[in-house]
Amino acid sequence: MLKDALQEMVTAYEELKMEIPRANCLMEQLAVEVESVSQTA
Numbered sequence: 742m743l744k745d746a747l748q749e750m751v752t753a754y755e756e757l758k759m760e761i762p763r764a765n766c767l768m769e770q771l772a773v774e775v776e777s778v779s780q781t782a
Contacts, residue, residue, distance in 0.1 A: 750769070
């Protein structure tokens with residue numbers, strides 16, 4: 742699944758004509774919506 746996600750990211754960068762980062766990793770901030778959070782002891 743991680744390989745597929747990375748391929749989708751690369752495809753999106755190419756479609757948006759954005760430079761693909763050439764470091765050891767690809768990093769991008771993502772907004773995450775959380776409906777409920779519970780904390781355990």
